[in-house]
Amino acid sequence: MFSIEDCQVIQSSMDNLLSLKLLHDAGYRVSDMGHWVTDYAYENVGGDIFFMAMERLFGACAEEQDEEGAYDIRKFVILCPDVEELLGMFTKEWVERQLTWNKRVICDWTGAEMMIELTKVGFLIEIHESPFFFNQFVQELIQIRKSIDQLLVYAQYLKGSRGAKHAALYREVQ
Amino acid sequence: MKKRRFSTVEFLKQLQERSIPSKIPRLQTPGMFRIVEYLYAGADASEVDFDSFTLDELDYVYNEAHALYSMEDIYDEETERANWYNVIYEYVRSTQNIYTLLHSRKKQYAEEDDFI
Numbered sequence: 596m597f598s599i600e601d602c603q604v605i606q607s608s609m610d611n612l613l614s615l616k617l618l619h620d621a622g623y624r625v626s627d628m629g630h631w632v633t634d635y636a637y638e639n640v641g642g643d644i645f646f647m648a649m650e651r652l653f654g655a656c657a658e659e660q661d662e663e664g665a666y667d668i669r670k671f672v673i674l675c676p677d678v679e680e681l682l683g684m685f686t687k688e689w690v691e692r693q694l695t696w697n698k699r700v701i702c703d704w705t706g707a708e709m710m711i712e713l714t715k716v717g718f719l720i721e722i723h724e725s726p727f728f729f730n731q732f733v734q735e736l737i738q739i740r741k742s743i744d745q746l747l748v749y750a751q752y753l754k755g756s757r758g759a760k761h762a763a764l765y766r767e768v769q
Numbered sequence: 770m771k772k773r774r775f776s777t778v779e780f781l782k783q784l785q786e787r788s789i790p791s792k793i794p795r796l797q798t799p800g801m802f803r804i805v806e807y808l809y810a811g812a813d814a815s816e817v818d819f820d821s822f823t824l825d826e827l828d829y830v831y832n833e834a835h836a837l838y839s840m841e842d843i844y845d846e847e848t849e850r851a852n853w854y855n856v857i858y859e860y861v862r863s864t865q866n867i868y869t870l871l872h873s874r875k876k877q878y879a880e881e882d883d884f885i
Contacts, residue, residue, distance in 0.1 A: 596852070596861060599839040605857060608808055609827075609834045612817075616827050619819040626815040632808060704835065730831075 600635070606727070607639035608632045613730040614644050621737045623651055645729040649673055652740045653717060667724050675717035677743055682715060684750050695742045700735045702726045709735070789850070797856055800826040805860040830856055 597605070611631035619625050628647055633639050649656040649671065659670035681690050691713055700709045707726030712719040718739075726732070800822035807817055837858070838851045852858040 596858065597837055597839050599841055602834070602837050602839045605808065605837065606831075606834045609804075609831045612804070612807070613827055613831050615814060615817075616819055616822075616824055620824060625819065628814040631814055631817075632811045 604633055610728040610730050611644050614733040617733055618648055639727055640725050642729050648733050652736055669722045671720040673718040677747055678717050681746055693746055696739045700731055702728055702731055704728050798826055801830050801856050802860055804830045805857050833857055
């Protein structure tokens with residue numbers, strides 16, 4: 596009843612829907628994300644929904660051009676103004692420690708790997724081997740976004756008059 | 770021709786005797802079938818009501834999609850039954866059956882002549 600192609604189409608479509616549902620449950624608008632039902636199995640390799648999710652979560656996102664000789668490695672540069680704001684107030688090591696994140700995520704089904712690095716202007720994401728399924732990566736990005744939001748609230752608190760004392764204390768401790 | 774009456778009682782009795790009981794507990798909910806329906810309707814993201822199913826239900830269907838046996842994996846009676854009780858398989862199977870039943874209503878099949 597199902598050919599191999601059919602199975603792959605169903606799997607990648609369900610993966611897209613799972614990514615959308617995760618974003619929806621985290622409170623993001625997904626109604627303009629277009630088609631999640633793929634027509635053929637290899638359509639999903641590009642990771643359109645993953646790319647849109649990155650843009651929605653952090654702001655701007657761009658894919659770096661392939662280097663010569665680099666096999667199956669994709670690099671994404673994320674520009675996130677919130678990270679810039681945080682790094683203006685705290686040190687990079689402190690922010691890295693405070694974020695609840697996994698720097699390495701491995702896809703259960705394909706063994707593809709995502710590596711995240713904090714940079715001065717946002718994040719650098721590297722994906723090794725081509726993953727068919729992106730939902731675990733999207734889940735990780737949502738987790739990072741949530742902890743950035745928490746840190747932003749803390750930063751706002753330090754900026755306010757009530758937090759001034761606290762900020763002085765923080766400087767002493769460091 | 771003698772008319773025969775269709776007895777639902779007898780039908781259900783026979784069905785129960787001949788069916789193979791499922792080893793897997795049935796955990797299926799309407800939300801899961803709604804997800805599969807969205808899939809086969811080719812719904813756009815704007816047409817999907819994301820509050821009509823839970824994340825757990827979607828996760829179940831996602832795992833079912835990975836557990837699906839394709840035609841090339843099926844080679845004997847044992848593997849033929851592998852897809853039974855799979856949400857996606859059941860949806861497709863019942864839709865096909867309903868389609869056939871609907872279009873066979875009051876249909877008279879013409880006898881085809883042998884061309885020899």
